[in-house]
Amino acid sequence: MWRAARRGLREWQASNGAIWLHLLKTVMAGLLALGIAMRLDLPQPRIAMTTVFVLMQPLSGMVFAKSVYRIVGTAVGMVAAVVLGAVFIQQPELYILGMTGWVAACTAAAMRNRHFRWYAFVLAGYTAALIGIPLVTQPDGLFLAALGRGAEVAVGILCSGVVSAVIVPRQSGSLLERTLRARYIDFTAFAALVLSDRLERGAFEGRFAKLVDEIVGFEATRAFSFFEDPTMRARSQLLARLNGEFMDVCARLHALRQLKRRLRRHNEAIAPLVPYFSELAALLAQRPRQNEADRAYALRIAQDLASFMRTLPHRVRETRRPLEAGAPDSLQDFDTSAELLYRFTAEIARYSGTWASLTQAGLPPEPRMTRYVPRTSWYVVGFTFMRTAVVVAALGWFWVETDWPSGGLAMIAAALTCALTSSAPRATRMAFQMAAGAGCAALVGYLLTCYVYPNVDGFPLLCVALAPLLAMGAFFATRPRIAGFGVGFSVFLCLLAGPDNVIVYTPDLLINNGIAVVVAMMVAALAFAVVFPPHMNWLVERMCVALRAQVELACRGEPQGLSQHFQSGTHDLMHQLRLLLNGRKQAHRRALRWMLITLEVGHAVIDLRHEAQAATWLGIAERGWLAGLDQVLDDIARLFEDPGAAPLERALVSVRAATRIAQEALPGVRHDRERRHDVQRILSHLHFIHSALIDRDAPLAALARRPRERSSRRS
Template sequence: MADPTFRDTHSISALQAAFIDWARTDGRTWVYLLKALTAAFLALGIAMRLDLPQPRTAMTTVFIVMQPQSGAILAKSFYRIGGTLVGLVATLFLIAVFAPQRELFLGALAIWTGVCTAGAARNRNFRSYGFLLAGYTAALIGIPAAQHPDGAFLSALTRAAEVTLGVLCAGFVGALVLPQQASLQMRTTVRARFSAFVEYVAAALSGRVEREQIERTNARFLAEIVGFEAMRSVAVFEGPETRARSGRLARLNSEFMTASTRFHALHQLMNRLRSAGAMQAVNALEPYFKELAPLLHTPGEPVLSATDAAGSARKLEALKAALPRRVREARAALAEQPGFALLDFDTGAELLYRFVDDMHAYALTYASLATTTHERERWPERYEPKTNTVLTLIAGARGAIVMAALSVFWIATAWPNGAMLVLNAAAVCALASSSAHPTRMTYQMAVGTILATIFGFIEVFGVYPHIDGFPLLCAALTPPLALGIWMTTRPKLVGYGAGYCIFFCVLAGPDNLLAYHPAGFANDAIALVLSMAACALAYSVLLPPSTPWLRAHLLADLRRQVVLACRAPLAPVRARFESRARDLAFQAHALMERDAAAQRDALAWLIAVLEVGHAVIDLRRELSALPSDARYAATMPWRRAIAQSGKALIALFARPTDRRLDTALAANFDAIAATQQALAAFAPLREDRHRLQRILSYLHFVRTALIDPQSPLARYAGGAVSRDRAAHA
């Protein structure tokens, strides 16, 4: 018979496990729901106590700012307050200059809204809210105030006070009441990403990774890089501990990009050598890979902390120190074998050393996070997600056109609720411009607004007349608001929830003096839905993001990053090139969400661009380190051949064609031959000879990337490419 004490202990343990699981999932949703309601009612109560004209504005602001994580709330609040102040100044300026002429004022407001919409689209992080509020505040304050210019200054100040109150209440509740910190999630992300990457490297080195898995891994890495930077920009608002590590976290992201790109290049080179039948070079390099894998990941002992990363860094440092001597000794032995392709071995060995070096730096930065301050904190480069310039300009022009069109409609119809129509369009255009799918976003917000209209009508005309006092008001508002907050916690319902929460407050949010006017309520609801319909129509008709032309433009911009690698100043070029290329690929990947083939094509172009771009940057660094000697001058034939090869690469990636691919391959072949001839013509010093060999390795790797049958450049392959592949094999 079982021991009752044992059964009771087992039951308690099961209950504890169930509670912990609930707290990590649905429990967080309930905590966020209660915090959002608390912040909204706090803002509403203070606004009513201060007798502000529209307390509903403070409550609406809470739902615009509120986020599950305290750092996200503070970041959003910071930029929202800044945008509100900028919008306030712009409003007063526009009213002072254009208020007597309504048409000129609305035209200037449309232009200002377009500029702010472009800024919101350009910055795909919390900075977008600053631009959003700068445009929305100008419309929110300016349109009503322009109709009564004598009270514009006071109206602008009170509206800014309402917005600021909502921001402060959201930040106060989010930071102090059961805070959920992004910094804690960031630690988990850092640990999980490092462990996942070294496991992936170990599996790939042992040949256990299929091409489909490589594609999935690269797509995941792409999303993680962008998400990591967004999380870092939020976490710095949470306290001095995270701010003290912000530079290292940015560096960690950059070093992860470099290490993952380098490893992929090494892995691809080995696959190309196998496909070409160069098994002698493969067999000579594989012992190093078998030695490297256990240094990164020991089965059963994953790297889980900064201390573990420090151990990996020490092992990698020892390998890095010994590797050049061992490679030279192996190369000397291989050179004695007749017909051995030394250039293949040199290229693989150079990429291996660079990967070990990059992985060592990545592990060192991860290990440095264990201390509050560290010298690796000094890192000037930042990953800044920026939307493509053409897409940004289109978003700004679209926002200005929508505002102008709705303003013309308002003036032509003299609709009393036209002000609501125009100012809401300003907010929706800016809000949707930062979304990867703005048409879907505006549609979902419109549906949420219709739902808010139904519940708001019931609340205003069915509930408000029967309650008295602030506690009962909060109790009456809790059920409908809780529904909207719950929707915002579900990824597929975020757009519906945002539209519902925000516009429920706009339509049914209480003021100090309630007015029961069904016709006015209906007109406001119609104006809100019409403004969203107009925005959705604009995003569907005026160069929608899903149009093939925009997709092609994004890929062309991605390919042009090779031009950046070839021509940009050398010091900051690697971080700029890497982050810019990955960010463009992320934008293209998001736009092609429903087209798996197009997504694979975008990832393939990203891989080709990263491989060639990194090789070009390494080549430029080696060339810049050559001594000041006439034999190494830029006017020497072998240097001119390398420069011509770079020009051919720029032309190829700017606009790929069969002829340009053949030209790039021919120029690359000439550069390799000229460099080999120069190396044989004179006896350089040992370090200079090694540098020239590294230059040859990078040129050779570029050639292998250009003739790779799995590269997107293969579609432009002609007879010359086929002959080059045969010669390479």
């Protein structure tokens, strides 16, 4: 009975309990910030409370990370507001133009960053607008307003960090450990299904798309844990290497599956290797034993994989001998499949060992490696700049032309909406939800101003009156489908109707300000939906071009750290496309298949360059080899830069030419085992690239068929 009760309590704590704890801490931090700001007699204590609701996160590491970048962004925004006020003193039109450019530039720069670095740029733009726009006609008070705003934000940051770290802290380090365990177990089961041919293409692509999200999400969690856990901070580079190895394992598994699928018609090449695939699948299908620690489980799998690897080359050579006499035409397919099988086993064995070493005490410092490199198309950055500038400038122009009393707040709300929705997968829906939340906040604020504040006597009673409303807004913000409503309600309830040391009972001004905020958000939402829809076909196509450009990076980039750079950029771009194409199944499937062929060819090109660099003797022995290799890399880069039938044919010709040169070198090194293996590995990479380029189910083959179909119709 007690055991069942404890299990139920743990499950509640992991689900609903975590939400209630987050609500409790958020409301407590917000009211604490309000009380301290009032005690310090700051100009607008409600800004401190607003800061808490913008800042609080379920994990303490997320709060610390967000706090650091919020401090940086706020400081930069304060300086920008003061500088713009000094440059355009008593020139409201030019000041609004300069502020529009600053907000748009910060929002666009946020799109080039990830995690809470994004938040620093957003705050740099929003804080400048929040400080400078209300005082556009009163520049003499700008400096004092900047200092007051900085003090209020600092109080909110301090309260958020203290409450999150002291009251039942939920550390992202523990979440990271659970994520790693679940990812390892799920992936080994997934790999076992793939190796056993028990997964259809649609299911494979769907699971692989989720792996992309897991890779990007893991990097975000690693960044959070850096700020809160000294152990995770010391092992940050080890975690980065682990994520890089996981990307390599995923790429190897995909390449192996694709080659197996293509060779189904040539059963004599793949059939002799089926027992090895089944044996490896059985090793990966092992689950943790009862009461077995994660480290022991990972080490057991790694040791089994290492034993399998040691015997695999000899067994493959024995299996190959009958083919040499009976089916010599299948040798290249057989060798390529065996090479990919060996490399996948090596990758997942290394990944298992790295995961097991995370819990090992006394590890030496990990050498610095190439970090995860996010990629964002410059077209997306320019699109974000233009969208923000048009929305903010339109409201600023309307404010100046009509002398709208609440026009300044409308411009601030537009800047906030553009900033917070810049990375949202559905910006229009989020903007409409924020408008609805702000409208409800204005109505609730009216009731507070007219009926609650006049009857409140003392800070404790004020906390009792505000706590349910603040908790309700925080709860809505935790619901993914209506998170925009919760953000709009919480933030603008504090901004519009939050109490100050001297409460001004002007409900008419509150309603006017609320209308201005809602109108600004509706204008932004309509602009997102009609003028600048994020799912425009040209924008999606530009992002697909950036995705294909990763192959050009693989062909022409610097060898040092190239694999990590290629893998992280490709997964990051695909993650952005997944968010952008949410709900558009056909376009999403097309983008995913471009990502898969990009991973296939790019990874094989990097392997080919690495093997060719190691086999320097081959370039000396065969004069045409280096020129042939350069031609292969150049033609493949051009193919992915401008896909079509003619570039595809040129790439195939150059791959075949390089293959002939390597095959001609093979008889001369037949008695030198190391050199023979070098040439065989090079031939395997070239053969895999050739098979990927002629794959009838790949996007490249579809593009190549279109000109032929058009010519046949004409004839």
